[in-house]
Amino acid sequence: MNETAPAPTAPLRARAEIDLGALRANVRTLRALAPGAALMAVVKSDAYGHGAVPCARAAVGAGATWLGTATPEEALDLRARAGLPAGVRIMCWLWTPGGPWREAVEADLDMSLSDMWALREVVAAARAAGLPARVQLKADTGLGRNGCQPGDDWAELVGEALRAEAGGLLRITGLWSHFACADEPGHPSVDAQLALFREMVAYAEGQGVRPEVRHIANSPATLTRPDSHFDLVRTGIAVYGVSPIPEQGSSADFGLRPVxxxxxxxxxxxxxxxxxxxxxxxxxxxxxxxxxxxxxxxxxxxxxxxxxxxxxxxxxxxxxxxxxxxxxxxxxxxxxxxxxxxxxxxxxxxxxxxxxxxxxxxxxxxxxxxxxxxxxxxxxxPRVYVNEDVPVEDEAALIDRVVPGYESDDAAQGRDGKRSGT
CATH class of the missing domain: 2.40.37.10 (Lyase, Ornithine Decarboxylase; Chain A, domain 1)
Structure with a gap:
């Protein structure tokens, strides 16, 4: 992974400047768009090429309470190196048989399950570790990639996960899914997936699942579908200031700044x-x-x-x-x-x-x-990080450039003892 590099004293052949002040402003903008939901900053693939550890720290500093990775290896590395505050959750969702389940249990990661083989492996890892696993059940509501099919498959996965939970082997912390066409506002699949997600969540909760979070909104849905926000929004490319819907609006149109x-x-x-x-x-x-x-x-x-x-x-x-x-x-x-x-x-x-x-x-x-x-x-x-530590008053000014009138949390607390702008 790319490490933080100091500003060079001589020109480099090439450099990617990563503006962490802009990233923090983007996170705060996205939080303001989903005020009733927690925010997950997705830092997979080395934070979309921006550097996972510095970007994770900046995102958490701006109010993200969840971090998302694709692979368990990414999540384990982040847990080991980022020095995150207590209470910040890390979720990973791309597993293959024989993966580092026990290490993930011991690192207190949230692990996504889409099939019975994965449930069996995480249960075995929890027994070996002597710790309950945190798992999230993923529903395939129409994307056709990872996720459990509705109907009998979902009923079996939910039922067996609840039995394992009753045995103290795991905790079902989330129910989630992913949109196929949220970057095409008005596409009929978006409403169809949202309706099916509600049905699959209702079934699981009817059986006794009590998740901490339910989530389906990615970056484009966070920007355009407030009815999809539920308890958590998963923001990836938008955190880095890139418009996920360029046909609908530029980064600036959505109040985001490229990082x-x-x-x-x-x-x-x-x-x-x-x-x-x-x-x-x-x-x-x-x-x-x-x-x-x-x-x-x-x-x-x-x-x-x-x-x-x-x-x-x-x-x-x-x-x-x-x-x-x-x-x-x-x-x-x-x-x-x-x-x-x-x-x-x-x-x-x-x-x-x-x-x-x-x-x-x-x-x-x-x-x-x-x-x-x-x-x-x-x-x-090399990645060269700028605006790593921005004073509150300077950060508020940066945020105001992209969201006029918006105050940072710390600035608002200092003014009247309560949050504003969310």
Whole structure:
């Protein structure tokens, strides 16, 4: 995983600046949108490429009381390294047979169960550990991935989990599911899944399940479907300031600020004649005398090769476009005769404040989604954390930029002894 790096004293080949002040502001914005629910910050895949431990700490500092990972290994690492306050829950949901169930029980993780094999394995682990396991039962309400099917399968899983709970081997802490098309507001599957989830929850509770949390809302549902919030919302990409519904609104439209800014230092600037081929395959040939700039990142760093010829970069205050193919370690931009000094800053994407492209611009260029753009930035690119410790008054000002009139919890408590803005 990426560790916190101090601000460099000399320019780096490349760097991903992670603005933890923006992340905290995003968490507070999302909490304000779901005031009746707890908030889970999903930090799977190294916090979508942003760095799991620093982002988890920042999210908890802004009021997240749950953290979510995909794999148990991610969750165990987070529990071991993050130094989280007591009471912060960590949930993981992607299990395979023979997984580290006992370690997860002993680490007090919440473990998702979708099938009887998983229930049998967690019960055996709880017996071996001499501790009850915390488990959440996942319902497949229509996504067709993980989760237990409604009907007899759900009845069997619920029944056997209750028997294990009665035997002191586990505690059923949650009932949950996941939307398939929440990023398409108005899609009929959203209402259908929500109705089925209510039915499956009602059945489980009718049998005696008393969950701490019921949850189905992901980032897009948190933003657009308050009727799906239940007891907990699971916010992933929105925590990192990327719009999960770009067709419906940008990050700014939802009061979010992108957390990652990807920069590189221009490695070489040279003049070439017209008709000069650029990069592998000569898919770009200079139309006339021009200058080329070498940007020292490539697909080994997570720059999508599919963005060859289309990816945008800000160099010298102007948008440039990848000229020719993205190679493993580098790509070229046509500077149109401009001659920035070697070492000049090239911004691949960021919040857009300086006119730079955003992750969504790269997603459009590569024919993918912005989730993939930020998540794929590799470990060869150091993460440099900024705004790690922001005074309350400064944090309130940052929040006010994205949610006008909103006060931080600490600032509000200092003013009148109670929370505001939720």
């Amino acid at each position: 990652m800014t990807l920069k590189a230092s221009v490695a070489l600037v040279k003049q070439v004649p017209g008709g000069h081929g650029v990069s592998y395959g000569h898919h770009y040939v200079t139309p006339g005398t021009t200058t080329l700039g070498l940007i020292p990142v490539g697909y080994a760093d997570g720059i999508p090769r599919h963005a060859s010829g289309t990816g945008p970069v800000l160099v010298g205050g102007k948008w440039r476009t990848v000229a020719g193919r993205v190679a493993m370690d580098q790509f070229v931009v046509d500077l149109g005769g401009d001659e920035p000094e070697p070492g000049a800053e090239a911004i691949l994407f960021g919040p857009g404040d300086r006119g730079e492209p955003t992750a969504e611009d790269w997603a459009q260029a590569a024919g993918t989604i912005a989730y993939e753009i930020v998540t794929r930035i590799g470990t060869r690119v």
